[in-house]
Amino acid sequence: MDWRELLSMVEKRLGMYVGRPRYDRAFSVITGFDLARGQGELAEFQQWMLRRHPGSPLTFWALILVEAFGDHADESRLVTDEDHQLAVEVLCRRLREFLGLTEPQVEELS
Template sequence: MSWEEFLWHMDQRLGMYVGRPRYERAFSALTGFALARGRGELAAFQEWMSARHHGSPLTFSALVLVETFGEDAAEDCVVSDTDHRQAVSALCRLFREFLGQKALAADQC
């Protein structure tokens, strides 16, 4: 399964794979998929997210929430089903953006 296919399923059909669609479950699914691939995408995504936030020491899962809900966002601010959908969609969108920039950089080498 490609990243694009995985991200589509996570964004559109998360509940089919993890039960109740929740942001923390999407984060866990993304982490598991990346670790199974064994290509270091998570570490690179963490660096990319940190750079987007001026070297922030927060984890990428927390930074996704900051981008989605604002500077003071934390996991406890994701309460409604709508909040969870927004956070999952943002995680997928940001990971796609990261992969796109990574591909562009590889093409330029």
């Protein structure tokens, strides 16, 4: 399994692997995958996220919540299933961007 496959699974089928799909469970799956690979990509991702948020003392999992829900957002913002899904989607989107796995944007012709 590679990052592309993992992120697709986390975004679309997380509940199949961890029960109720929750942001903290998605984070745990991603962290476990990174540790098993032994490449340290999440450490680099942390630095990348800090460059996006200069001066922030937050870790990337908290910065994802800020990006999803606005300044001062934290885990208490995760109330509904939709909140968790949005946070997971933003996490996967940012990881894809960082890892260079984003699809090129195609301009629509008018």
